[in-house]
Amino acid sequence: MSSVEAEVTRLYRVRRTVLEMLRDRGYVISDTSADDLGMTAAEFENNFTASGYSRDSLTMFKQLRANAGEQIYVFFPRDVKLGKAAVDEYKRRLTNEGVARAIIVLQGPMTPSANKAVGEMEPAVRLELFLENELLINIxxxxxxxxxxxxxxxxxxxxxxxxxxxxxxxxxxxxxxxxxxxxxxxxxxxxxxxxxxxxxxxxxxxxxxxx
CATH class of the missing domain: 3.90.940.20 (RPB5-like RNA polymerase subunit)
Known part of the structure; x- marks a missing residue:
């Protein structure tokens, strides 16, 4: 298996775990829709390849089943090491759209300044941080x-x-x-x-x- 194929397989597994996690938290997730858990590995590979392997294409936006006004974003940063500029951009997007919660799926560690910026956003905006390795399986x-x-x-x-x-x-x-x-x-x-x-x-x- 090539490194690209390994990455696609890895991200497919991570994406599924994230969707299962959101479903278990009460967000609207379909078990059959190709936009959610119904997407096959082959469909994911085709979509991800068509996007030019852009992690931005994996961004999710979901609503809580019990209250559509409570929404969450899931971001997959391009940078292996997330910096403050990217965190600030997420903050601007969330603030502009009135969304108070997001999950960031990290490839690796964050810079100290980015980590500090995340802490300073609470409680107005809550960013949850997960490493990809933590999401390869649903614990x-x-x-x-x-x-x-x-x-x-x-x-x-x-x-x-x-x-x-x-x-x-x-x-x-x-x-x-x-x-x-x-x-x-x-x-x-x-x-x-x-x-x-x-x-x-x-x-x-x-x-x-x-x-």
Whole structure:
């Protein structure tokens, strides 16, 4: 396999994981459309080749199923090492379009100034950073990873009321945890984790996102 073929295969896998991640977060993603998860590897190769192998052609724009006003971009930067100028350009685009959230799929590390610029954008604009290597597989499909579900604010309030707890009394999960990142958790959100049990069939635990 040539280096170009390897890159195309790699990006196809990364793209699928990103789409699955967005679907699991509640964004409108089709399992059958050729624009989403229905795209075959051959179709992806044809499209990517026709674009001149432009990573800009991989840009995604999706809406939350429960609220079309909540939108997200996914960017695939051309530069192997993302710099501040590119981050500033993303910020201008997001600000101009009124989009407050984006994912950047990185080929490699960012420059220190770019990393600083990302931090300075929060909380007005949230940029989530993933390396391509982190998205080659969907970690939530691993046999050792139990079922995860992010609770809504209403579900969180009901949980705390049922057990007469404050959220600070829940076990914690760091925002940088791999599964927390997959679901895009922010501090204060609660994740429900369902595991199989030999005696009870299954049991649930809850984790508060911190950090």
């Amino acid at each position: 939530t499909k691993h046999v050792l990873v139990p079922q995860h579900e992010v609770l809504s604010d209403t579900e969180k309030a009901a949980l705390l009321a049922r057990y007469k707890l404050k959220d600070s009394q829940l076990p914690r999960v760091q925002k940088k945890d791999a599964v927390a990142r997959y679901y895009g958790l922010t501090a204060g959100q609660v994740m429900k984790i369902t595991r199989p049990s030999e005696t009870a069939g299954r049991y649930c635990t809850y984790r508060l996102c911190v950090g």
